[in-house]
Amino acid sequence: MKHSEGTKEELGRWKLHITRHDFIGQYIYPMLGAKSSNGVECEATVVQDTGTGRLTLRYYFGDGKTIYAKLYSDELGAHSYRVMKELWDRGFGYDSLYQVPEPLAFLPEHNLVLMRGVGGAPVGAALNGGGSIDLIEGVRQAARWLGFLHRSSIRIGEPEPEWDSLKTFRVCVRLIKAAAAGPEQRSLLLDLMHLLKDKIRNLPEKRPIVQTHGRYHHEHVFISPSAIAVIDLDRSRPSDPAKDSAEFVRVLRLSAFKSGVDMNRAREATSAFLQEYLSQVPEAAQGLPYYWSSFILLSLFGFMKRFRSGDPRWQSLMDFHLREIEQAMEIRI
Structure with missing residues (x-):
């Protein structure tokens, strides 16, 4: 059956x-x-x-x-x-x-x-200071695992189209739903979409293709004294390496914000992850601002279609995402 x-x-x-x-x-x-x-x-x-x-x-x-x-x-x-x-x-x-x-x-x-299962504790446990993992060292080890994957010659599956890896279609769908849910926000939504369009227009054409994880989040990385193990490889395909690194920092920072973690700590963790990862895969830097920007907009439009402007969570989430968009679009690697 x-x-x-x-x-x-x-x-x-x-x-x-x-x-x-x-x-x-x-x-x-x-x-x-x-x-x-x-x-x-x-x-x-x-x-x-x-x-x-x-x-x-x-x-x-x-x-x-x-x-x-x-x-x-x-x-x-x-x-x-x-x-x-x-x-x-x-x-x-x-x-x-x-x-x-x-x-x-x-x-x-x-x-x-x-x-079989994997051993160790998830890097996510370090966000709230729990467990035996230090957040900064945890993200550095996560960066090393990702660098090891991206430097390998392994290629499995069909290469991912650019529009799919950037989640362009999903961004557009969420834009429409967010506009329908909050018509008063349509001007802001369109302005943000134009910003992304102008940003992606400058995306370099020739970029590396590697075997990506596809959903590289801190919850999927487990650290033990003898190994760094990563789970949830359902979406692993050949694609731009910037996809994995952008997804990691986006989810890490959003999780830190939602958990009430000091964002200075989250920024330190972001820097530690990117410094370690880009020291191994420096060619991924050229695509990182574009993927990060697109993924943040996807997150922002997702929350805007679920919440109304009168919701007590609205303003803090909006402010967070707008700061993140500014950071991603202006990042200099």
Whole structure:
């Protein structure tokens, strides 16, 4: 049985199917290298469901062993497994400082990827001063992992079109929705869109193409004494390296703002990340201001279509995004 459309109801039905005892005994337990699951208990729980048409589950066995699974409603399941397998076999395995989850199997009839978990604590835990990771050192290590990926010769998947990597279509869609939700803001919205258009007009034509992560966020980077491991490679494709670095700093700074972290600390972390990353991939600098600007506008239009100007959160979010746009458009690397 294979699900075709990513509805919440359908994923819910498939979740029930893949957490059944007979399914676990047939497909999951053999991944542990054992011949029989008789007498072994397993607790299956959903650990992530963000409404994107994908679910992440954890199978925890009574002997302390754990296997993770990701259930897909689209074609990204096969692609994600292929990316992890290729990276694991070509320098991102157990014997490397830079790692990805170990891929165990792809079950096409269930559109399910099985993998081992990664060790360590997420860099995101350092935002609020929690855990054992220092924020500045954490982002530097995240930059090193990204530099290692971008310097590799690995290429998996079709190269991403420029309009897709810059999220141009999504920016336009959110612009329309934001204008519909707040007609009084249309002049501002159009001014911002013109700023982005004028900015991107100067985007250099010849830029490097590397294997990108696709969703490189601080929550996806795990640090341990022996390794830096990164998860969530569903969107990994050949593209401009600036895409990953711009996405990392945009999400890091927005998360810091929403969490009430001192923005001076966030700026210090941004500088540390970019300094470390660009020392390894200096050619990414030429595209960084353009990608960063586009991604911030995408975030701004997203919040403007959800909130009204009378909302108590409106002004602070608006001020934050306008400051970020100014920073991104004027950045000098």
